[in-house]
Amino acid sequence: MTPxxxxxxxxxxxxxxxxxDEISSATALIQRVLTQLDRTLLGRQQLHRMVxxxxxxxGHILLEGLPGVGKTALIKALGQILHLQFNRVQFTPDLMxxxxxxxxxxxxIPGGGREMSFQSGPxxxxxxxxxxxxxxxxxxxxxxxxxxQEGCVTLLGQTRELPRPFFxxxxxxxxxxxxxxxxxxxxxxxxxxxxxxxxxxxxxxxxIIATRRRGEPPVPETPLSAEELQDLMRAMEQVFLPRPVCxxxxxxxxxxxxxxxxxxxxxxxxxxxxxxxxxxIAMAEAARAHALVEGRPSVGFDDVKAIAVPVxxxxxxxxxxxxxxxxxxxxxxxxxxxxxxxxGLKLPAxxxxxxxxVAGR
Amino acid sequence: MTEHQEHRQVIQQTRRRxxxxxxxxxxxAVLSGWLLIWGIVVVILRxxxxxxxxxxxxxxxxxxxxxxxxxxxxxxxxxxxxxxxALLDHYWHSGGLLMASAExxxxxxxxxxxxxxxxxxxxxxxRHWWILLGCSLxxxxxxxxxxxxxxxxxxxxxxxxTEVEKLAEKIExxxxxxxxxPDRAKSLEESxxxxxxxxAGNDPGKTWEAMDHLEQAIAKAxxxxxxDALRNAQKSAQSEELAAALDKARxxxxxxxxxxxxxxxxxxxxxAAKLDELLAGEIPEELKEQLEKxxxxxxxxxxxxQKLGECKECNLAKIRKLAAARMIxxxxxxxxxxxxxxxxxxxxxxxxxxxxxxxxxxLLAEGNKSGRGGINRGRGDAAxxxxxxxDRDGLEFKEQTLPPGxxxxxxxxxxxxxxxxxxxxxxxxxxxxxxxxxPAQTGRGSARTQIVLPEHKKVVxxxxxxxxxxxxx
Numbered sequence: 151m152t153p154x155x156x157x158x159x160x161x162x163x164x165x166x167x168x169x170x171d172e173i174s175s176a177t178a179l180i181q182r183v184l185t186q187l188d189r190t191l192l193g194r195q196q197l198h199r200m201v202x203x204x205x206x207x208x209g210h211i212l213l214e215g216l217p218g219v220g221k222t223a224l225i226k227a228l229g230q231i232l233h234l235q236f237n238r239v240q241f242t243p244d245l246m247x248x249x250x251x252x253x254x255x256x257x258x259i260p261g262g263g264r265e266m267s268f269q270s271g272p273x274x275x276x277x278x279x280x281x282x283x284x285x286x287x288x289x290x291x292x293x294x295x296x297x298x299q300e301g302c303v304t305l306l307g308q309t310r311e312l313p314r315p316f317f318x319x320x321x322x323x324x325x326x327x328x329x330x331x332x333x334x335x336x337x338x339x340x341x342x343x344x345x346x347x348x349x350x351x352x353x354x355x356x357x358i359i360a361t362r363r364r365g366e367p368p369v370p371e372t373p374l375s376a377e378e379l380q381d382l383m384r385a386m387e388q389v390f391l392p393r394p395v396c397x398x399x400x401x402x403x404x405x406x407x408x409x410x411x412x413x414x415x416x417x418x419x420x421x422x423x424x425x426x427x428x429x430x431i432a433m434a435e436a437a438r439a440h441a442l443v444e445g446r447p448s449v450g451f452d453d454v455k456a457i458a459v460p461v462x463x464x465x466x467x468x469x470x471x472x473x474x475x476x477x478x479x480x481x482x483x484x485x486x487x488x489x490x491x492x493x494g495l496k497l498p499a500x501x502x503x504x505x506x507x508v509a510g511r
Numbered sequence: 512m513t514e515h516q517e518h519r520q521v522i523q524q525t526r527r528r529x530x531x532x533x534x535x536x537x538x539x540a541v542l543s544g545w546l547l548i549w550g551i552v553v554v555i556l557r558x559x560x561x562x563x564x565x566x567x568x569x570x571x572x573x574x575x576x577x578x579x580x581x582x583x584x585x586x587x588x589x590x591x592x593x594x595x596x597a598l599l600d601h602y603w604h605s606g607g608l609l610m611a612s613a614e615x616x617x618x619x620x621x622x623x624x625x626x627x628x629x630x631x632x633x634x635x636x637x638r639h640w641w642i643l644l645g646c647s648l649x650x651x652x653x654x655x656x657x658x659x660x661x662x663x664x665x666x667x668x669x670x671x672x673t674e675v676e677k678l679a680e681k682i683e684x685x686x687x688x689x690x691x692x693p694d695r696a697k698s699l700e701e702s703x704x705x706x707x708x709x710x711a712g713n714d715p716g717k718t719w720e721a722m723d724h725l726e727q728a729i730a731k732a733x734x735x736x737x738x739d740a741l742r743n744a745q746k747s748a749q750s751e752e753l754a755a756a757l758d759k760a761r762x763x764x765x766x767x768x769x770x771x772x773x774x775x776x777x778x779x780x781x782x783a784a785k786l787d788e789l790l791a792g793e794i795p796e797e798l799k800e801q802l803e804k805x806x807x808x809x810x811x812x813x814x815x816x817q818k819l820g821e822c823k824e825c826n827l828a829k830i831r832k833l834a835a836a837r838m839i840x841x842x843x844x845x846x847x848x849x850x851x852x853x854x855x856x857x858x859x860x861x862x863x864x865x866x867x868x869x870x871x872x873x874l875l876a877e878g879n880k881s882g883r884g885g886i887n888r889g890r891g892d893a894a895x896x897x898x899x900x901x902d903r904d905g906l907e908f909k910e911q912t913l914p915p916g917x918x919x920x921x922x923x924x925x926x927x928x929x930x931x932x933x934x935x936x937x938x939x940x941x942x943x944x945x946x947x948x949x950p951a952q953t954g955r956g957s958a959r960t961q962i963v964l965p966e967h968k969k970v971v972x973x974x975x976x977x978x979x980x981x982x983x984x
Contacts, residue, residue, distance in 0.1 A: 166615060166616045166618060167608075167611055167615050167616065167618070167620060169618060169619050170619045170620065171619075390607070390611045390614070390615050391607075392597075392600075392607050392610035392611050392613075392614060393593070393610070393614065394593060394594070394596070394597035394600075394610050395597075395607060395610065398597075441606065441607065444606065446606040446607065446608070447608070447611070447620065448606060448607035448608050448610070448611035448615075449606075449607045450600065450601070450604075450605065450606035450607035450608075450610075451597075451600070451601045451607075452601075452604070452606065453606070453607070492597065492598075492601050493590075493594050493595075493597040493598035493601055494594060494597070495529075495590040495594050495595075495598060496590070497529070497533075497590070498533075498536065500536075500634060500635040500636055500638070500639075501529075501532055501533065501536065501632065501633075501634050501635075502632070502633045502634075502635060503525075503529070503598065503602075503630045503631070503632050503633075504630055504631040504632075504633055
């Protein structure tokens with residue numbers, strides 16, 4: 151080992167990774183949450199994991215699935231496990247922004263006078279379940295923009311902070327699209343993840359029927375305390391993101407734009423608009439959270455690959471050709487992940503580096 | 512060795528392996544390119560310029576240079592340590608710990624490293640090796656192909672270099688002597704160069720025809736220039752001799768005769784100067800004016816004679832140069848010898864005798880001949896000098912038609928002898944075979960006409976009784 155290399159890669163003055171003990175305690179909390187979620191909703195382990203990743207990333211999640219697959223139950227259980235305040239709003243076409251944000255009402259005061267007092271809406275909570283969000287008008291949908299991005303609400307020129315943490319977990323129904331208003335791109339971009347809640351298989355369904363009367367899920371037994379949640383968030387802040395992974399995320403987001411340097415043929419053919427810088431930021435945060443969920447103090451390329459689909463699938467705007475060829479965002483993203491070299495060596499195509507199996511040490 | 516050092520060692524080894532593979536790949540590519548280029552160059556040089564194989568062997572040194580350059584270029588393109596670390600992190604599934612160890616302190620964390628830590632770098636370069644083999648074979652083939660095979664592909668050139676060189680020399684002479692205008696000379700040279708470039712052995716007739724055309728143009732210009740130079744030299748020589756003769760005959764001639772002779776000399780010189788630019792430039796204006804007035808001093812006359820001599824020599828030199836360049840017939844040079852030699856004494860004597868009245872050209876003609884004219888002034892081959900012609904009245908025979916009877920009688924005539932004198936007519940022997948119409952002439956309307964015989968003797972007598980002219984033999 152040369153002295154130069156030693157100097158270049160020295161450890162003095164560098165940040166320290168989370169210790170194994172710290173990671174263990176965080177992992178234990180995560181495992182507790184996941185176990186309870188898995189017990190509440192059967193057969194949704196991967197979905198629970200991704201929802202938790204989204205929560206740890208302090209991001210909003212859009213759940214898409216058919217009615218009755220457990221979206222509301224999941225969010226409700228999450229609120230109970232995390233011991234956070236939970237409000238549910240059923241979005242309808244006649245829902246007004248004030249129905250969500252709150253309004254000022256004229257009220258008599260004890261001295262005989264009257265004053266305008268603010269009656270807060272259901273948004274003033276930690277977890278807001280926006281059920282069937284695409285059924286509300288764009289005006290009402292847009293009322294959520296400031297709350298989702300800034301974490302505050304401005305009414306009559308007065309800005310009010312929302313409780314922390316604040317998450318919006320929205321659901322939308324992919325069928326019965328008549329009379330619905332598709333979410334605008336600006337609002338879609340504010341959701342960290344868009345997760346598809348699929349049907350469960352027969353075994354899981356059998357288990358649900360056999361163990362639960364009227365389908366009522368069990369109440370979570372050991373919810374997280376506020377301190378534990380704070381510890382979890384603190385550990386999340388210390389997860390290390392190496393520079394090559396940052397570069398990989400940047401290259402991945404840049405490659406979603408047509409005609410970019412590393413864009414694939416599918417991107418060039420089917421994508422109208424690629425992901426925004428907000429997507430890269432969201433991807434980095436989600437990758438940190440995924441690494442923490444996996445019990446690691448640093449982010450690897452696999453973490454990025456694991457969260458790339460839910461982060462990007464609602465941010466790519468495909469063209470009509472994609473619709474005509476029945477190409478979805480999932481295929482485009484998967485091709486991108488398969489073809490983009492994480493390390494970015496830019497080696498010729500005929501030069502291969504043989505991979506060896508990792509032996510335990 | 513700590514774990515961290517071990518990782519760095521593996522990273523460096525991996526990077527080295529990648530660098531070697533890249534260097535090998537680039538080296539093979541560059542070598543293939545060089546062999547291809549070298550092969551093409553060898554083919555071009557051998558087929559086009561008939562270069563021998565010896566100098567082309569230096570191309571082998573390029574192989575080493577190509578390999579070295581290619582390998583250096585490939586090694587320089589090897590990825591950075593950070594990129595290799597990221598690659599190994601990905602391959603070892605260390606979840607970013609290996610990358611993080613370069614930027615942070617991974618206290619308490621162990622990275623799982625495979626048994627064979629340094630990955631194997633494999634280059635699937637079969638296509639590159641085949642290309643290298645093909646390029647090598649091409650280079651060797653281009654080098655080893657026999658010359659006779661290569662020459663078959665060489666364009667069949669017509670060797671006209673010698674002829675073109677000769678023509679170029681002729682054009683150069685014409686240009687130097689200002690016989691051809693510069694534009695015309697440049698045009699001819701360009702045509703000659705084009706002819707040499709396009710001379711193809713497949714169609715020699717076209718080339719030779721074009722060369723003949725050029726040669727004819729040059730020969731025509733040369734002949735015209737030589738004729739002009741000869742004429743100008745002759746004029747200059749004549750004027751020179753005349754001036755010299757005038758100088759000599761000055762004492763014997765009266766001033767008026769001298770003035771007349773000089774005036775004629777002046778006309779002659781000015782006429783020649785119109786055709787000869789050289790002569791026009793040589794004679795000063797003052798001298799011309801004096802010459803026209805007929806008032807040349809002996810010094811001016813000598814100067815004029817000198818100038819005329821210089822012009823003559825210049826023209827003669829031009830002719831000799833054209834002859835030396837074989838642009839005119841060298842036999843013309845032999846004719847020049849003695850052509851301009853005029854006996855100045857005889858010319859002076861003629862000038863004095865003619866008192867300047869006789870034409871200059873006549874005098875020069877007289878002075879240029881072998882003799883001096885007359886029965887006592889030259890050799891027998893001296894030409895006769897005639898004055899005005901004889902009166903032909905009464906000297907020619909009148910044509911008349913003989914009567915048919917006379918013609919018939921001539922058929923029966925017998926030769927009795929040959930006499931220088933005229934025959935005596937014998938009327939008694941006149942034949943009357945024609946009867947009453949014998950003497951009659953056709954178409955006259957008369958039946959009888961008196962016969963008149965030609966008087967030969969009288970005519971001859973009158974011819975010899977003429978008074979001879981002065982100066983005639």
